[in-house]
Amino acid sequence: MSLTGLFLILFLVVHLIGNLQLLNDDGGMSFNVYARFMTTNPLIKTIGYGNYFFIILHAFVGLSLAIYNKGAKGQKYAVSNSNKTSWASKNMALLGTLILAFIFIHMGDFWLKMKMGQLPLISYPGIDGEMKDLYFRVSEAFKNPLLVGSYVIGMVILSFHLLHGFQSAFQTLGINHRKYTPAIKAIGVAYAILIPLGFAIIPFWYFFIK
16 A cells, blocks of 8 residues: 555656646647657556556555455544544545546546547647647646536545655555654645645646636
8 A cells, every 4th residue: 555655656746747848838849749758658658557557556455445444443544553633544545536536537538538549630840740639638628617626626635635645655664753754744745735736736727827
């Protein structure tokens, strides 16, 4: 649970860096070039398939633990030796399930359309060959207030999941020391706020400014 969680935490950073290309005022060139690289480079594609596997594994193990803990102890998922547990720590299974549903919807709206050839092709001066215009699909999607709202809600849910999951992952691995734990908690809180906020800025920017 901890190892898959930490891998996905790292993935979110990489994914956000790529998505922030959408804020460049270049007609989508940098984002489309990034998307083509991520979907055609053999190494990146292999890592991508591994990422899908870790998402499913993380969800499966998390739900299994929640069911086991509830049946054996009458408690929801929580990895803490303190009686003071947060709302997020008590509802990690629910938050994780909602995030998994968001991922499926998100991939269906963007990734699947790209894989099924439902995107127009575009070329840019100085860039070899044509590429799928994923930027067009994103910019169109984020003109829809329902999609923008669901995306932002998804990021709020992700933030709550990370608030507990980040610090819990280190604690489960035995990294729990009075000298280091406060720093890990502080980094975890910053991460749980800044990463989802970074993702949420993109649909807001397209809907209200672009």
